[in-house]
Amino acid sequence: MHNKIDFFTELIRKGLGKCVAKLAVTAPLVDCVGVSKGEVLLSESPILLYPATLASLTSYCSACFRSLSPNVAAPCHSCRAAAFCSPACAAASHPRLLCAALCNGGALAAAAPIESIQESLLFLLSAYSLPEPSIHAILSLSSAPAPAPAPGTQDPAGLHAAVAALAPPHMLPPGFSPDFTAALLAKDRGNSFAIMEPYRPGMSLELLKARAYAVYHRASLFNHDCLPNACHFDYPDRPGPGNTDIVVRALHDIPEGREVCISYFAANWRYTDRQRRLLEDYGFPCECDRCQVESQWKDDDDNGDDGGNGNEDEAMEEEDGEEEGEDGGDDGMEEEGDKGGDDDFPHAYFFVRYLCDSEGCWGMLAPLPPSPNGEPSHVFECNLCGKMRKEEDEMPDEGTSGMPH
Numbered sequence: 001m002h003n004k005i006d007f008f009t010e011l012i013r014k015g016l017g018k019c020v021a022k023l024a025v026t027a028p029l030v031d032c033v034g035v036s037k038g039e040v041l042l043s044e045s046p047i048l049l050y051p052a053t054l055a056s057l058t059s060y061c062s063a064c065f066r067s068l069s070p071n072v073a074a075p076c077h078s079c080r081a082a083a084f085c086s087p088a089c090a091a092a093s094h095p096r097l098l099c100a101a102l103c104n105g106g107a108l109a110a111a112a113p114i115e116s117i118q119e120s121l122l123f124l125l126s127a128y129s130l131p132e133p134s135i136h137a138i139l140s141l142s143s144a145p146a147p148a149p150a151p152g153t154q155d156p157a158g159l160h161a162a163v164a165a166l167a168p169p170h171m172l173p174p175g176f177s178p179d180f181t182a183a184l185l186a187k188d189r190g191n192s193f194a195i196m197e198p199y200r201p202g203m204s205l206e207l208l209k210a211r212a213y214a215v216y217h218r219a220s221l222f223n224h225d226c227l228p229n230a231c232h233f234d235y236p237d238r239p240g241p242g243n244t245d246i247v248v249r250a251l252h253d254i255p256e257g258r259e260v261c262i263s264y265f266a267a268n269w270r271y272t273d274r275q276r277r278l279l280e281d282y283g284f285p286c287e288c289d290r291c292q293v294e295s296q297w298k299d300d301d302d303n304g305d306d307g308g309n310g311n312e313d314e315a316m317e318e319e320d321g322e323e324e325g326e327d328g329g330d331d332g333m334e335e336e337g338d339k340g341g342d343d344d345f346p347h348a349y350f351f352v353r354y355l356c357d358s359e360g361c362w363g364m365l366a367p368l369p370p371s372p373n374g375e376p377s378h379v380f381e382c383n384l385c386g387k388m389r390k391e392e393d394e395m396p397d398e399g400t401s402g403m404p405h
């Protein structure tokens, strides 16, 4: 356990779900005429799909990004560095500038020795391979601010020079310039979605890497909230067409007029980490309900460090033990609230209900879509590990406590 959110989730694993639900903020429940829980709000194909790193080229099909099985993988006839999972994917091929750069021996690997530079170069070579309307669709998205130069990274001018050196000049689009490159990079930073490697049970989310990145036109319009009311799914290894489509579903009923927001990263991140990421990568300080609450927490509650004792796990375990010892556990959380200890965490309900409890996962749980006659599903699906959880399995009852959003 690392922080207060982990603490509440741990309580749920110990069967104290009902108490945590009592702590939930009692916002008025609104009659929902807007969106029903589990409803698919968006299903969309990417404008652009590109490998996350050079290593992705040998593990995933370069056209559809399904996992490659070695006995069916066929190398690209031109570059021999990328591979495809089927004749149809080989015919669809992969971005022509990327293919040309890969034909150039180890030049791409030499230009991009570290993964962050690889990611930017793979993006640029793929984006510059798009037909003009698609490049303009990317340029129409909102821009994220340029990051402060970090050691080992390359600025847009350096990345532009690398693309110019790697791609045959006649293949570059009209308007190719350092400014064009900088504008594209700014769009990628604030709008791309990671398509993750396959999750294996027990694997820590921190170790899970992206296999590819995708830019979508309409999905890029979702704003962020640290207590989102929707989350996105992708199913890259599923058979059939549309395996790289993004699917956005409502976590719960959303009243008409309420903004639909997703979280740009795992919802269990600490306040300071969320603020830093949103400021650095997206250019805004988050002022959502949750951040307003958590900004008031003492440093050792959760604000980004261990509060100096370096062993928060122990502190939490002690606190937990005390609760159970005092009153048998179930009402402990309410008492904790009465004592003023944890009543400053009104969003506990959200974590209990919508965060996956698979070991090391921390994906988000959203209900499956309602049935054709509008019946809501009582099965929740994790958008990272794919685990299905029945609503009644350790989940607090939606009707007995307030909904955060």
Ligand SMILES: C[S@@+](CC[C@H](N)C(=O)[O-])C[C@H]1O[C@@H](n2cnc3c(N)ncnc32)[C@H](O)[C@@H]1O
Residues within 6 Å of the ligand: 141, 142, 143, 144, 190, 191, 220, 221, 222, 223, 224, 225, 281, 282, 283, 284, 285, 286, 287
């Ligand atoms: C993926 S885009 C979202 C769509 C964008 N708002 C638009 O109108 O195209 C990300 C950008 O939206 C803005 N944004 C997203 N969530 C926000 C929030 N909670 N508060 C303020 N700005 C936000 C930031 O400028 C961020 O860089």
